[in-house]
Amino acid sequence: MRSKVRLLALIVILAVVLYPLVWMVGTSFKSPEEIASNIGLFPTEFTPGNFAEGWQKFDVAFGRFFLNSAMVAVLTVLGNTLSCLLAAYALGRLRFRLRGVWFAVMIGTLLLPGHVLIIPQYILFRTLGWVGGEWPYLPLLVPHFLATEAFFVFLMVQFMRGIPRELDEAAVIDGASPYGVFRHVVLPLSRPALVTTAIFSFIWTWNDFFRQLVYLSDLKDYTAPVALTLFIDSTSESSVGPMFAMSLLSLVPVFLFFVAFQRLLVEGINTSGLKG
Amino acid sequence: MTMAQMPVRPTEPAPPVPAAHRRGRAVRRRRREDLAGYVFLSPWLLGLLGITAIPMLLSLYLSFTDYSPLIPVTEANWIGLENYRRMFTADPQYWHAVRVTATFALIAVPLKLAAALGVALLLNKAMRGIAAFRGLFYLPSLLGGSVAVAIVWRSMFNGDGAVNSFLSLFGIEGKAWVNDPTWALPTLMLLAIWQFGAPMVIFLAGLKQVPIELYEAASVDGASAWRRFVHITLPMLSPVIFFNLVLETIHGFQGFTSAFVLSNGTGGPVDSTLMYTLRLYNAGFVELNMGYASAMAWVFLVVIGTITVLLFSTGRFWVHYSDSEAK
Numbered sequence: 278m279r280s281k282v283r284l285l286a287l288i289v290i291l292a293v294v295l296y297p298l299v300w301m302v303g304t305s306f307k308s309p310e311e312i313a314s315n316i317g318l319f320p321t322e323f324t325p326g327n328f329a330e331g332w333q334k335f336d337v338a339f340g341r342f343f344l345n346s347a348m349v350a351v352l353t354v355l356g357n358t359l360s361c362l363l364a365a366y367a368l369g370r371l372r373f374r375l376r377g378v379w380f381a382v383m384i385g386t387l388l389l390p391g392h393v394l395i396i397p398q399y400i401l402f403r404t405l406g407w408v409g410g411e412w413p414y415l416p417l418l419v420p421h422f423l424a425t426e427a428f429f430v431f432l433m434v435q436f437m438r439g440i441p442r443e444l445d446e447a448a449v450i451d452g453a454s455p456y457g458v459f460r461h462v463v464l465p466l467s468r469p470a471l472v473t474t475a476i477f478s479f480i481w482t483w484n485d486f487f488r489q490l491v492y493l494s495d496l497k498d499y500t501a502p503v504a505l506t507l508f509i510d511s512t513s514e515s516s517v518g519p520m521f522a523m524s525l526l527s528l529v530p531v532f533l534f535f536v537a538f539q540r541l542l543v544e545g546i547n548t549s550g551l552k553g
Numbered sequence: 554m555t556m557a558q559m560p561v562r563p564t565e566p567a568p569p570v571p572a573a574h575r576r577g578r579a580v581r582r583r584r585r586e587d588l589a590g591y592v593f594l595s596p597w598l599l600g601l602l603g604i605t606a607i608p609m610l611l612s613l614y615l616s617f618t619d620y621s622p623l624i625p626v627t628e629a630n631w632i633g634l635e636n637y638r639r640m641f642t643a644d645p646q647y648w649h650a651v652r653v654t655a656t657f658a659l660i661a662v663p664l665k666l667a668a669a670l671g672v673a674l675l676l677n678k679a680m681r682g683i684a685a686f687r688g689l690f691y692l693p694s695l696l697g698g699s700v701a702v703a704i705v706w707r708s709m710f711n712g713d714g715a716v717n718s719f720l721s722l723f724g725i726e727g728k729a730w731v732n733d734p735t736w737a738l739p740t741l742m743l744l745a746i747w748q749f750g751a752p753m754v755i756f757l758a759g760l761k762q763v764p765i766e767l768y769e770a771a772s773v774d775g776a777s778a779w780r781r782f783v784h785i786t787l788p789m790l791s792p793v794i795f796f797n798l799v800l801e802t803i804h805g806f807q808g809f810t811s812a813f814v815l816s817n818g819t820g821g822p823v824d825s826t827l828m829y830t831l832r833l834y835n836a837g838f839v840e841l842n843m844g845y846a847s848a849m850a851w852v853f854l855v856v857i858g859t860i861t862v863l864l865f866s867t868g869r870f871w872v873h874y875s876d877s878e879a880k
Contacts, residue, residue: 286675290675291690294693294747297715298692360596364593364594367589367594374590379598386605390854391807393612393854395834396847399837400843423597486810487809502699502700505701517708525701528701532692539688542691
């Protein structure tokens with residue numbers, strides 16, 4: 278009896294929590310008339326028209342925005358995993374002068390809000406000619422190749438500390454240099470931490486809005502989130518369907534990641550307190 | 554290549570090495586590791602210097618100037634504390650943003666944590682389908698920060714949105730929640746609370762660590778469910794509560810995307826959703842008053858730092874570390 282009440286409570290809460298997402302899917306497939314008249318979750322007739330209309334809504338097709346988003350996300354993943362891995366190996370496994378100081382500085386930057394740095398960084402990148410330049414994504418990407426996402430450095434340091442030191446020592450006795458230890462011991466064993474970093478980097482970058490809003494000013498360079506805000510300006514009733522359709526599409530990659538890596542994502546926030 | 558595949562030297566006995574040589578080799582190895590350390594650290598060091606430290610100092614300098622992006626940095630005029638004076642005494646919007654952000658953090662964060670703990674307690678039972686529940690409750694945390702979800706939220710709480718359609722079933726006439734100065738901020742808070750899944754997962758992991766013997770002993774002593782919760786669950790969970798509280802508070806102060814989308818970048822209606830970061834963005838990138846925005850950023854940094862330190866110092870009084878996890 279008790280457990281039935283518990284189950285019922287969970288189902289009710291889950292229904293409320295999932296309602297906005299289901300409503301979004303349903304509305305995406307409603308015709309304009311149905312959006313205005315049918316208050317039910319699902320349309321009486323599923324119409325894909327909103328997707329076609331949303332795709333072509335602006336002077337640049339939405340596919341371009343998705344491609345831009347994908348490119349930024351993939352390159353960010355590459356930069357984050359690579360540069361944070363190198364930093365984490367130094368801070369977590371090597372003994373060198375001032376290591377303790379650098380580690381403390383890294384921890385200090387963990388809680389540094391990104392909004393504090395946005396203005397001087399903008400000025401810096403503008404001075405370098407990167408803002409609105411030939412390839413306007415440099416300001417979005419370069420910081421990720423310089424391990425500025427301290428969260429991932431910290432995550433990997435924690436992980437690497439769990440790798441038995443004896444392995445390093447054995448490799449050193451066998452004549453391995455610090456580079457050899459990195460290449461043959463730490464790198465292969467850090468795969469799980471790398472995968473976690475890659476997945477969270479992708480999702481965060483895909484959802485990121487603030488930086489992309491600041492740095493992208495040309496319509497053809499827009500990423501999906503920035504392009505979606507264009508819908509808000511055109512508040513006419515008829516654009517609700519296309520707006521929902523494109524919003525829905527923009528959530529698909531993250532949703533696929535969720536389906537594929539659910540276990541890993543949940544464990545990832547367990548071990549490190551990573552935010553979703 | 555794995556360990557097993559690594560070239561292994563033939564294991565012939567090493568000739569005895571004089572002590573002086575050995576020391577020389579140790580020194581050389583240390584130098585080598587020093588060098589390697591800085592080689593591996595170099596990208597991070599470059600980022601620390603170029604992307605973090607120098608910009609931070611630059612923004613401190615700019616906060617004392619009237620810099621706008623229309624002129625070169627070198628031509629910005631030094632105006633002393635004028636930006637700070639204006640912020641604290643002559644900009645009602647600034648205080649508005651402070652109030653909105655504080656309200657948001659003080660109400661949304663505790664409610665979010667309460668929801669997370671409540672659902673975690675419901676889920677903390679051996680039961681079929683638990684993993685599916687956990688995953689689905691977590692889903693909003695993954696999607697919720699996006700522009701797309703904020704757009705849906707905005708439509709849902711519109712005058713003719715889904716919320717009002719639902720209320721009309723009960724004969725209640727809703728309003729345009731997002732356009733109402735009283736209700737816009739609660740709508741924004743609800744979007745944050747909706748994403749309770751991430752702290753919930755952390756709570757669940759914490760609940761699994763509470764030794765079952767404690768509950769058994771308490772039950773034998775006749776403690777009610779409520780007393781067991783107050784005297785066992787809460788104290789044992791306090792480190793996790795503390796962790797979530799710090800994380801969510803810092804996170805809460807920085808909400809930007811949802812406020813931007815819900816108010817179409819204005820922080821309206823009548824500044825009711827003007828989060829601090831949104832005011833900062835508007836000051837710097839819309840009004841192009843970057844000196845002023847830099848001053849705002851520095852105050853923000855100091856306030857967040859102070860709150861973090863305060864949280865940590867109060868933690869000593871209510872966070873209970875059992876011996877096994879004592880620091």
